[in-house]
Amino acid sequence: MENKWEMLESSNEEREKIWRLNRTFAGDVWFRFRRKPTAIAGFVIILLLLFFALAGPAFTDYSYSAQNLEVVNIPPRMTVYDAPDGSGYLYITQALKVVWVNRDGTLGSQLKKVREDSEHSMTIYDCNGTEVGLYYGFKPYVMVDPETRVIFSSQKIWNQSYVLGTDSLGRDILTRLMYGTRVSLLVAFVAVLVNLVIGIIFGGISGYAGGTVDAVMMRIVDIISTIPLTLYVILIMVILGTGLKSIIIALGTVYWVDMARVVRGQVLSLKNQEFVLAARTIGSSVKTILMQHLIPNAMGSILVTVTMLIPSAIFMEAFLGFLGIGLQPPLASLGTMCNDATENLRSCPHQLFIPALVICLIMFAFNFVGDGLRDALDPKLKK
Amino acid sequence: MVRYFIKRLGMMLIALFLIILVTFVIMHSIPGGPFTSDRNVSKEVEEALNEKYHLNDPLPKQFFDYVGNLLHGDFGPSYRFTGKTVNDFIANGFPVSAKLGGVTILFVILASIPMGILAAIKNGKWQDMLVMAVATIGVTIPSFVIASILIYIFSFRMGALPSFGLDSWKGYVLPVITLGGYSISYLARQMRSSLLEVMGQDYIRTARAKGLSEPKIIIRHALRNAMIPVITVLGPTVANLLTGSFVVEKIFAVPGLGVHFVNSVTMRDYTTIMGVTIFYATFLLAMVFIVDVFYCLIDPRIKYD
Numbered sequence: 001m002e003n004k005w006e007m008l009e010s011s012n013e014e015r016e017k018i019w020r021l022n023r024t025f026a027g028d029v030w031f032r033f034r035r036k037p038t039a040i041a042g043f044v045i046i047l048l049l050l051f052f053a054l055a056g057p058a059f060t061d062y063s064y065s066a067q068n069l070e071v072v073n074i075p076p077r078m079t080v081y082d083a084p085d086g087s088g089y090l091y092i093t094q095a096l097k098v099v100w101v102n103r104d105g106t107l108g109s110q111l112k113k114v115r116e117d118s119e120h121s122m123t124i125y126d127c128n129g130t131e132v133g134l135y136y137g138f139k140p141y142v143m144v145d146p147e148t149r150v151i152f153s154s155q156k157i158w159n160q161s162y163v164l165g166t167d168s169l170g171r172d173i174l175t176r177l178m179y180g181t182r183v184s185l186l187v188a189f190v191a192v193l194v195n196l197v198i199g200i201i202f203g204g205i206s207g208y209a210g211g212t213v214d215a216v217m218m219r220i221v222d223i224i225s226t227i228p229l230t231l232y233v234i235l236i237m238v239i240l241g242t243g244l245k246s247i248i249i250a251l252g253t254v255y256w257v258d259m260a261r262v263v264r265g266q267v268l269s270l271k272n273q274e275f276v277l278a279a280r281t282i283g284s285s286v287k288t289i290l291m292q293h294l295i296p297n298a299m300g301s302i303l304v305t306v307t308m309l310i311p312s313a314i315f316m317e318a319f320l321g322f323l324g325i326g327l328q329p330p331l332a333s334l335g336t337m338c339n340d341a342t343e344n345l346r347s348c349p350h351q352l353f354i355p356a357l358v359i360c361l362i363m364f365a366f367n368f369v370g371d372g373l374r375d376a377l378d379p380k381l382k383k
Numbered sequence: 384m385v386r387y388f389i390k391r392l393g394m395m396l397i398a399l400f401l402i403i404l405v406t407f408v409i410m411h412s413i414p415g416g417p418f419t420s421d422r423n424v425s426k427e428v429e430e431a432l433n434e435k436y437h438l439n440d441p442l443p444k445q446f447f448d449y450v451g452n453l454l455h456g457d458f459g460p461s462y463r464f465t466g467k468t469v470n471d472f473i474a475n476g477f478p479v480s481a482k483l484g485g486v487t488i489l490f491v492i493l494a495s496i497p498m499g500i501l502a503a504i505k506n507g508k509w510q511d512m513l514v515m516a517v518a519t520i521g522v523t524i525p526s527f528v529i530a531s532i533l534i535y536i537f538s539f540r541m542g543a544l545p546s547f548g549l550d551s552w553k554g555y556v557l558p559v560i561t562l563g564g565y566s567i568s569y570l571a572r573q574m575r576s577s578l579l580e581v582m583g584q585d586y587i588r589t590a591r592a593k594g595l596s597e598p599k600i601i602i603r604h605a606l607r608n609a610m611i612p613v614i615t616v617l618g619p620t621v622a623n624l625l626t627g628s629f630v631v632e633k634i635f636a637v638p639g640l641g642v643h644f645v646n647s648v649t650m651r652d653y654t655t656i657m658g659v660t661i662f663y664a665t666f667l668l669a670m671v672f673i674v675d676v677f678y679c680l681i682d683p684r685i686k687y688d
Binding site for chain 2: 219222223227228231232234235236237238239311315318319322323324325338342345346349352353356359360363364367
């Protein structure tokens with residue numbers, strides 16, 4: 001460039017133009033949501049959990065209710081003893097039965113008991129024609145050769161038949177976990193949907209009508225919010241009986257108060273804006289104005305409330321399941337799985353820790369997504 | 384100010400009446416009488432039982448009789464345990480629950496407020512991160528999971544603390560941590576954010592400008608105002624502790640009112656469910672009211688409209 005002071009050729013409009021990407025509101029929200037790693041992590045976890053709960057059962061060979069009493073309380077990682085002929089392993093269950101384990105870690109059937117040798121505190125089992133002894137004189141119980149009383153060499157291997165082990169009725173924990181997650185998410189989503197409908201109708205009417213109607217309706221909300229609602233969820237469960245439908249009804253009809261407050265506040269602030277006046281001028285009915293104009297504009301904060309309500313619904317469901325007033329037995333939810341597992345916490349802690357971990361994952365994921373959404377929808381943070 | 388309290392009291396009484404009404408209607412809308420269920424009772428016996436408990440009276444009369452009895456502090460007989468009244472259950476169970484709850488409240492206050500202050504003073508440093516991480520965990524993990532993990536580690540693995548009973552101070556450690564976990568996290572967050580807000584105010588800058596030491600500023604000037612929002616959430620905290628005690632009493636085999644309530648639900652002991660629900664609700668409303676009064680008394684900025 002020879003003359004550094006030569007005029008550039010840009011026109012005047014170009015110079016005045018604000019160089020900023022034009023984004024839609026949704027694009028803007030997504031842009032801000034995306035920049036928060038915790039929110040994205042939560043979002044991915046929710047997607048993975050949904051996939052796990054919905055598609056998972058197609059990949060397992062077990063059903064959530066089929067009991068197999070031969071393989072009760074088997075952990076994911078087992079201590080096994082070499083079989084005398086070396087073709088597999090032997091596993092001692094907590095009920096002092098011996099289960100055959102193949103070399104690849106899959107479980108076989110229980111060994112046949114031959115006789116009791118109480119003199120040497122041994123139970124003799126038949127293993128492919130040779131006799132093996134289960135020595136129960138001291139803990140931990142071991143497999144021995146009944147003649148020489150030499151302990152078979154032992155090792156730890158992963159359970160390949162039941163990846164997460166089995167519960168106290170011999171059901172596959174992985175399969176039950178998939179169904180449990182599905183039930184917990186289903187309860188939460190449907191209950192929150194019911195909350196949403198009631199809250200939108202109640203809050204929308206209250207906010208739009210204003211005046212005495214609003215005052216009376218808000219007093220009702222005030223009174224309801226002073227009542228300890230957990231007790232009423234339990235009472236409703238008592239009348240309706242345990243079951244999936246009762247939980248959804250109980251949770252759905254009780255927790256709409258927050259939603260109603262949020263919707264009312266939004267409607268109240270929006271209803272005096274010009275677009276509502278315009279809609280009224282062209283003769284739209286109240287229903288159209290509420291449903292077509294006001295609620296869609298309030299959707300941001302409603303969405304945040306929804307993502308915060310879902311974890312509390314899951315929390316409540318787990319709470320009820322844990323108290324034993326949740327679902328009916330063969331059906332599993334994360335709460336009832338935890339409840340079932342407390343009885344043998346000492347010997348099989350994995351039965352409790354696995355569903356508990358999933359509950360925590362769900363709670364974290366939804367809380368993070370809710371936080372992220374709230375920040376993303378807040379226009380004050382726009383950069 | 385007095386008018387405001389009278390209004391609050393009126394609201395509370397309406398809420399209480401509604402609670403009694405709704406509970407009564409719910410409990411009487413269950414199909415079949417309380418004696419028609421499992422045991423095979425003959426028609427005559429059932430009639431006699433219905434007569435004895437006035438179940439043949441019209442519902443409104445039953446309701447007003449029940450309210451009348453409540454005003455005299457009589458919650459009626461239990462349908463499942465002959466010869467026992469609901470009052471017996473409350474008299475036996477509530478002191479145990481209240482003692483556990485009282486210890487927990489004390490623990491919650493003593494733990495959460497320093498945690499919140501520490502996090503606010505060290506805003507953005509590792510202490511803040513640590514407190515907030517603990518608080519997030521406390522809010523998101525259900526209490527029964529916390530309890531089970533604590534029992535597994537401290538009772539089964541280490542054998543240091545008992546897994547049930549409240550016989551010695553050791554027995555209180557795990558239930559109190561479990562019961563208080565959620566509230567500690569919640570209050571610590573509240574304390575942190577309100578103290579952070581107060582520390583940005585002008586009068587704090589004034590205090591700094593006149594050369595006061597940092598501890599003095601925090602204790603004398605900032606903390607007083609920062610405590611106010613924390614006190615408001617104490618009411619709901621009491622509510623959380625009470626309903627949280629269902630789970631905690633069940634896990635730790637504490638013979639309190641919460642575990643009795645859950646048992647009466649699974650055994651369908653209708654009068655006990657009704658009585659204990661009303662008792663809990665009244666207690667909670669009273670607590671919230673007391674906190675509210677206290678709140679108004681300490682913060683002169685509040686408007687009474």
